[in-house]
Amino acid sequence: xxxxxxxxxxxxxxxxxxxxxxxxxxxxxxxxxxxxxxxxxxxxxxxxxxxxxxxxxxxxxxxxxxxxxxxxxxxxxxxxxxxxxxxxxxxxxxxxxxxxxxxxxxxxxxxxxxxxxxxxxxxxxxxxxxxxxxxxxxxxxxxxxxxxxxxxxxxxxxxxxxxxxxxxxxxxxxxxxxxxxxxxxxxxxxxxxxxxxxxxxxxxxxxxxxxxxxxxxxxxxxxxxxxxxxxxxxxxxxxxxxxxxxxxxxxxxxxxxxxxxxxxxxxxxxxxxxxxxxxxxxxxxxxxxxxxxxxxxxxxxxxxxxxxxxxxxxxxxxxxxxx
Amino acid sequence: xxxxxxxxxxxxxxxxxxxxxxxxxxxxxxxxxxxxxxxxxxxxxxxxxxxxxxxxxxxxxxxxxxxxxxxxxxxxxxxxxxxxxxxxxxxxxxxxxxxxxxxxxxxxxxxxxxxxxxxxxxxxxxxxxxxxxxxxxxxxxxxxxxxxxxxxxxxxxxxxxxxxxxxxxxxxxxxxxxxxxxxxxxxxxxxxxxxxxxxxxxxxxxxxxxxxxxxxxxxxxxxxxxxxxxxxxxxxxxxxxxxxxxxxxxxxxxxxxxxxxxxxxxxxxxxxxxxxxxxxxxxxxxxxxxxxxxxxxxxxxxxxxxxxxxxxxxxxxxxxxxxxxxxxxxxx
Numbered sequence: 001x002x003x004x005x006x007x008x009x010x011x012x013x014x015x016x017x018x019x020x021x022x023x024x025x026x027x028x029x030x031x032x033x034x035x036x037x038x039x040x041x042x043x044x045x046x047x048x049x050x051x052x053x054x055x056x057x058x059x060x061x062x063x064x065x066x067x068x069x070x071x072x073x074x075x076x077x078x079x080x081x082x083x084x085x086x087x088x089x090x091x092x093x094x095x096x097x098x099x100x101x102x103x104x105x106x107x108x109x110x111x112x113x114x115x116x117x118x119x120x121x122x123x124x125x126x127x128x129x130x131x132x133x134x135x136x137x138x139x140x141x142x143x144x145x146x147x148x149x150x151x152x153x154x155x156x157x158x159x160x161x162x163x164x165x166x167x168x169x170x171x172x173x174x175x176x177x178x179x180x181x182x183x184x185x186x187x188x189x190x191x192x193x194x195x196x197x198x199x200x201x202x203x204x205x206x207x208x209x210x211x212x213x214x215x216x217x218x219x220x221x222x223x224x225x226x227x228x229x230x231x232x233x234x235x236x237x238x239x240x241x242x243x244x245x246x247x248x249x250x251x252x253x254x255x256x257x258x259x260x261x262x263x264x265x266x267x268x269x270x271x272x273x274x275x276x277x278x279x280x281x282x283x284x285x286x287x288x289x290x291x292x293x294x295x296x297x298x299x300x301x302x303x304x305x306x307x308x309x310x311x312x313x314x315x316x317x318x319x320x321x322x323x
Numbered sequence: 324x325x326x327x328x329x330x331x332x333x334x335x336x337x338x339x340x341x342x343x344x345x346x347x348x349x350x351x352x353x354x355x356x357x358x359x360x361x362x363x364x365x366x367x368x369x370x371x372x373x374x375x376x377x378x379x380x381x382x383x384x385x386x387x388x389x390x391x392x393x394x395x396x397x398x399x400x401x402x403x404x405x406x407x408x409x410x411x412x413x414x415x416x417x418x419x420x421x422x423x424x425x426x427x428x429x430x431x432x433x434x435x436x437x438x439x440x441x442x443x444x445x446x447x448x449x450x451x452x453x454x455x456x457x458x459x460x461x462x463x464x465x466x467x468x469x470x471x472x473x474x475x476x477x478x479x480x481x482x483x484x485x486x487x488x489x490x491x492x493x494x495x496x497x498x499x500x501x502x503x504x505x506x507x508x509x510x511x512x513x514x515x516x517x518x519x520x521x522x523x524x525x526x527x528x529x530x531x532x533x534x535x536x537x538x539x540x541x542x543x544x545x546x547x548x549x550x551x552x553x554x555x556x557x558x559x560x561x562x563x564x565x566x567x568x569x570x571x572x573x574x575x576x577x578x579x580x581x582x583x584x585x586x587x588x589x590x591x592x593x594x595x596x597x598x599x600x601x602x603x604x605x606x607x608x609x610x611x612x613x614x615x616x617x618x619x620x621x622x623x624x625x626x627x628x629x630x631x632x633x634x635x636x637x638x639x640x641x642x643x644x645x646x647x648x649x650x651x652x653x654x655x
Contacts, residue, residue, distance in 0.1 A: 217593035
């Protein structure tokens with residue numbers, strides 16, 4: 001029986017900086033059910049990490065959610081007091097970050113970092129928490145976990161630290177796991193191990209996963225559904241296969257054309273997207289992709305297209321869609 | 324260019340023989356007589372590179388790809404071996420003798436943020452190799468800088484700007500312009516697109532390919548991304564812990580990989596679930612061991628899915644298994 005673990009409706013997040021207001025996320029909607037893997041894909045600065053931090057309510061002080069709903073396991077968390085939100089982080093929602101060296105506390109033993117959420121959220125005694133921590137490290141594939149519990153993060157390799165972070169994130173059996181570029185800093189063979197581990201744990205725990213990445217290859221490999229973001233906006237979403245085989249938005253098509261795969265014809269030049277992503281402070285009116293878009297029409301520069309459903313479950317925001 | 328190798332159809336521009344680059348490692352113990360260990364970053368590498376061709380070099384982090392690149396350019400002085408460039412062994416030349424050769428052999432670095440001097444204008448950064456090459460006429464230098472900016476697709480206005488005003492992709496274009504300003508024939512590209520976003524990565528890949536044809540450049544292209552290496556290279560070498568384990572023309576290497584490590588790397592490349600790949604998945608256990616005191620025999624044996632008892636006894640030589648296709652595996 002699938003349950004809806006996260007529902008986001010029309011999320012809008014802003015950053016208030018010295019240079020002006022940044023529309024980091026503008027109207028993002030998505031749904032995650034237990035057992036689902038949903039990908040959020042886009043380039044740096046497109047708002048994918050800001051979206052994740054909004055779900056976690058971990059935005060930096062200059063960031064603010066100014067609209068929309070984030071319903072986590074049936075509860076709207078947008079205006080939840082910080083104290084109550086803290087109780088949800090761990091048992092309901094957890095996150096894995098890209099840079100494991102920065103995300104773990106360098107002055108604290110890995111074991112203590114693992115036991116902390118167990119003691120606070122699961123109310124385990126220190127001895128029980130230690131047992132549970134050993135079990136968790138074992139589950140994520142760290143050899144001789146009893147010994148490694150007393151090691152510090154710098155004593156682990158990148159892949160092993162990423163496993164520790166997964167263990168911490170999973171310690172309180174969250175219903176939703178957000179992974180923000182979990183394998184970007186890792187080598188391919190280790191990336192494969194970590195992705196497999198995440199899928200295996202999803203099957204065991206039945207949690208939903210949001211995977212944030214810039215690599216369309218990774219999305220096509222493990223995600224059931226995908227949301228494509230550009231300049232803070234959701235430009236296309238749907239089943240991964242539908243979106244990648246039949247992209248409707250020109251940005252999605254451009255992103256796929258720019259990505260190499262092992263099957264790419266070597267004699268053919270890559271069809272790169274010309275130009276650069278826009279500055280989010282001075283966004284032009286209309287569609288933010290218009291200046292780089294090969295299918296641009298008059299209307300694109302004046303009016304922002306809304307998302308509309310192309311086929312069931314597949315949406316795109318474009319005035320001049322590929323049919 | 325008069326070289327003895329002119330009888331072959333394609334001229335060999337660079338030949339590397341038995342190249343070793345060892346560094347002093349951490350102390351073995353706290354007593355002075357226990358001595359230091361040795362980090363064998365590059366441990367006996369041979370390859371040949373022909374004019375106008377691209378050799379791709381792949382491997383995971385720490386396998387010695389970047390060290391190899393620096394040792395080839397004599398940015399590190401190799402511990403042993405030969406680097407024969409246009410018929411001369413670079414390892415035997417003094418720094419002063421190397422200087423004119425450096426104009427012909429350049430490098431593009433991975434990190435477009437760290438490799439540009441933040442206090443120098445773009446124009447100065449690109450012109451600096453010309454100053455070192457002894458071009459004294461300022462007008463001539465400026466003309467060349469403007470020509471290069473055009474060549475890499477940047478506007479002439481950027482000449483007076485500073486690196487912080489640019490995005491990663493634009494900075495990488497500056498790095499490419501700087502590498503090409505002395506009109507080199509050989510360029511080492513050390514992960515030039517790894518730090519860039521997908522759409523920008525595609526632009527830079529196209530630029531590198533386009534420049535190669537227009538200027539008849541020879542590339543040594545280093546990357547950990549097999550998809551990029553496959554796309555750009557004529558020949559590919561796979562490195563593992565300081566050694567080349569397989570080297571072959573691109574189509575052969577990707578179509579018919581012989582070394583189990585190459586197969587594992589290929590099978591780890593993300594691919595769509597709905598695509599039938601035909602490649603059986605090999606998931607390697609563990610990670611690349613440390614190059615300090617690496618395993619004896621075949622370095623890959625401890626992680627190898629098909630290793631036999633003999634593999635950790637002796638080091639398999641890089642031998643020609645099929646014409647032009649070499650692999651260092653007893654079982655290939």
